[in-house]
Amino acid sequence: MVSRFDQQKTKHQLFHVSLSLATILICMTYMQYRRNWAYLGNFWDSLVVPIVFIGELLKVVLARFYGRIEDGVLTIKQRQKKAAYFTARELAGGFTLQFLCTLLYAFICIILGAPVLGNYEETFVLSLLMTLLTVSPTVFLLGGGGALQVCFCEKPDFVTKCEDTALNLFKYNALGGILGAWAGSVVAPLDWGRDWQVYPIPNIIGALLGSAMGNIYACTHVLYATARVYMTKKRA
């Protein structure tokens, strides 16, 4: 049985995925436009981080937009959660969580071989990007405490259906980003002598491409599911 809700869900998923892909496409276009990639590691000079930030924000707005339909059928806990979204406590918690996460990523970068002394700016930009791709969307959607719960619990009870859809997609995005950034290092030891082999660039591009891959994977999943529903319906 395919209900109206599910159609909404599919639409939401598809919009979400296309938003992420568009974000990455814009990043790529921007990089193509700038030609020289050496600036990618600079915080003030590169627009990649702001673009990704805006993209993630838009995704959260999208989730809110689709979420308004379910407003009527929320449980008390979900209602409480929603009401507490803009309190100072939640905002501070979310910010702290993201900051800690950035630090964690920076630490991981360093233990995976980034220079301990020096290249701070590059490491910071990379870890900021990783945070934006992995933790930030969840924090934007649910606030700091909520994000922690989602990360560490199997099924928190305050998550609405629509948020759940978004969270699922965020997961693909995050996994793709992490794997991509990790695998990006593969070009670092090669002796091609290109200027884009310098430390953060392959990882940043890897993260972006990886999250694109994750999204494409998610997209095929959604399309496959819809196609199957469509086929069974037709047969019936």
Added chain:
Amino acid sequence: MNVIYLLVLIWLALLICSGVLLFSRGFLLARVSKTETSTCRRLSTNHNDEYMLTPEVVNEIFKDVNASSNLCLPQKSKVIILVVDALKYEFGLYKSNITEPLPYENKLSVLQELLERSPDQSRLMRFKADPPTTTLQRLKGLTTGSLPTFIDIGSNFASPEINEDNVIDQIVKSDLPLVFLGDSTWTDLYPRRFKRAYSYPSFDIFDLDSVDNQIMKHLPKELASDDWQVLIAHFLGVDHCGHKHGPLHEEMARKLTEINEIVSSVVNAMDNETTLLVMGDHGMTASGDHGGDTDDETNALLFAYSKQSKFFGSDSGSDNETLQQIDLVPTLAAILGVPIPYSNLGLINFNIVPDVPVPHLSKFQILLLHAWQNAQQIYRYFFKYAMENRRTFDVQEMDKLETEFILLTHRVQTIYNGVAYKSFVRDLNASLRDVLSTCREIWVKFEPTQMSQGLLFCFLPIFFAFLLINNSRPADYSNMFKPKGIFYTYLLNLAAGVFGYRYYKNFSFKSEEHGVIFFTAITSTVILAFYTLQHWTSIASNWANVKRFGHMPTRLLLFSIMAVFFSNSFVIQEAKILSYLLVAVFLLFSYELLQQSVRFDFRNKFRASQFLRSTALRLILASILAICFIRFAYTLFRCREEQGNCTDFATSNTSGFSIKKPGTGKTYILAVVIIVIYTTLTRLYLRSCGNLTGSSPNVLLARYGPTVATICAGGHVLLANSSIKNIQRTHIDAMALVIYGLLLLQIIVLSLAPLMTFVLPKRNPNIVTVNRNDSIVPEIFKKMKRMYEGDDAERHTEIPIVYGLATVYSSITITFGVFLAMTMIVLLEPRAAIGLVVCVAISAILLSVQGILRYRTATSFESCVQPTFMAVVGWFLLAHFCFFATSHQTTLSQIDWRAAFVGRTSGIGQSNIISGALVILNTFCGPIFFFCMYALLSTETFSLFALFPNLIRSFSNSCRSGSKTDAAVAMSDIANEAVGFDMTRGELTLYEYEDVFLGAGFKLATQFFMLQGLKIFCAMLACTIHCRHLMVWKIFAPRFIYEALATFVSLPALIVGYVLLLRINRAVDDLIKRINKAKTQ
């Protein structure tokens, strides 16, 4: 029964090793280099000399040409050699009829001009190189006149200096001054030989000009001065241009034009008594690379020019089209009047020897003398080599050559005119070329059959072992491998081996080894295939249960490990790549821990306080500590030449003890402190397990041995490196010897009485003093009764109490490891010793994390005793990471020879075998140590839970929300419920499920076999694919050698680990039987 597994392991190890051996026979061409040198009597035109040329002397010589060996005719001219790297033959050909020449065509116009102007004084020839066509090997060939192979056995690895007889040394000995300009490879090969050397490093392959510009700056000045007899200039630009742009680029035209200008300026500047030789050391392919044996790469160019004197013409009997590169050495020797180097195999080519008259000698006499001196030298070398290295050459071939030579020695007496000389020299050259081709057959050609068969025979056992053993359950092996079956397997292999040994010729194999390996490998493969087919149903059903895309991240890691071999950049950076992957393993572990704790601890709500108290957090912190250790190990890596700004590889040449780098004093202290911490911690661990109680021999050794070893190791580290002069070497050696002795003692004790347990004598049989509140629970041998007697009534009367039974397997392995590690620490440099201990710490963390994860994910004993795939890969990675963490690199010049002298400077045990074993133990300390200890991966899970029973409680509590309160009593039941067996009894459980446990140990060992086999297979495949690569002899081949040695070492190490397991198991068996017996009495 259990020995059967061992035999299977040995069989598999032999199969894999024989494949590797066969491959290396085909790939690594080896030659024994001789250090003898030639000498000669110089015939001179000077009146004051001893052997002045007079008619009487000439008569004397020609009375018996055979007796008058070792003669040198006077010098004919000075020589200028311009070596242009990668100057292909086609570059020098002039095609007058083309309008649009390619970038490399028609650029060397000066050669054409000279050839047209004075055809008798100039020669343009094809200069045929022998593979491998890399610059270093070519230079060796161009100066020694022999066929350089990759490994010249007997030459020293530590420095590239040539110690074989060569033309440069002969020139120096004859007091002819040499001047050199250009590529620093020459000065590496021949340090201190040149009167003046302007050498520049050739490393930066993208730098087309700087070396050439430097040469051009100094060349005019040198040409003007007249204090040299031989001038050598080596230009690199053309070769670098080929590598960077290829021959069809405009840059090539520019470089060749430059060369053209240089040649014409040299021609203008040189005087009349000088011969100019312009030559390429090898050619290049269409893409500008070289190293292999295609015509494009081997055809270089040689141009000779002499201003005044003509060259000998075609009546000299030499080839005037092509000049073999090894012919250059005798030719140079003839021009300069120096002895021909001892190991030369080339012929004098008279086409480029200036025809300078010698008093009292006619032209044919000069030629005959030269040619016969040359022939005598070649035969002398060839037969000497064949005598000392029997079986190198075919016997019939040798006989034929010897007969020919004897005939020629008779014929040479009867030559009195030019015509006779001509026919004689034709036969002589043919015979000498036979010698050369015989040698070439053995020294130069890769053998594709041996290489491909080696690859195949390495792959097949791994493949079938994967099918057969990896896909079966540990309990099934006892049905699979019956004693009879294994006996017949060995018998069949023996028969196949004998057959191969006897009939290898009928199958046109080169050597007995090849025949033996071929037939045994075929037989074994058939047997393995038979086993696989026999058990196919169970294999298929087990395989069907495997998750289809399981372990994806781990497979990715494994893929990356294997991919390292296929790119030279990856090989260069291998240390960092391995640590990157190892960190990834730990990150994956942490991720999995988090996931587990999410599933068990926080079903619905995340509580920070609970998380802070949980085991998961502690384990994650431990993982982070391990990761920090790995990152710290970066500082211990040794760099290699290709990485740039690296000084390590240079210092390793100067032998051992006296180098003082600033700040190393701190390193020594740090090393000692770390060693002490290591032994203290292991001691504490063993004591808390209750394994240091009682007075069995192994307990005594484990109690006092490590302390003694630590003191000795620390003392050795400090004293051997101290700057105090008046310490006797014997005192330092004594410390190392004590440690060797302790290791031997440990091995003896292990074979006699390995157990580290203590059976508490019954003081008062009616009181059972079991202190359960203590965290040292495992001394209690619980449920002994129920398991072995089944009688509940007697339960309260007699419960034997045994200390250390819960960690009976792991404690002995760990103690053995301590002694092994101490031996390695003494052998390693202090810095590397730190690396080893750091790796041991990482392994401890890996073990505990994997143990707890394993328990949580296990569903039965069988799965609990087999470590996860990720842990296996992690352990494997760690073993290889340890190689780099202990300051080793995969280059041949960085082998730490110092280890061969530890404890042996005062002349004890001068055998080479011990030296070799010590160096191997030093170099491969990582693989040896970790593969000997591999059994810990399956036992440590159990000892952990025996040590910290709280772990079980905390899990089950969270699982079932603490319904049971009387934890102490119910613990075993809880464990029973969770995994299906009682975890609190620790490693005694392993004994109870003996079959499964030994099977699992066997399976684990074969898994490591497979990983190591896959790795060496990839190394061999990479060498096969890249056998024409520019860097094959510098990077890929050394990497393969290291990996092959690691395989030869780590497979036996795994077998040792398994033997240890079997020995302990038998001892435990005896102990239990004894206790039971005592009780029943």
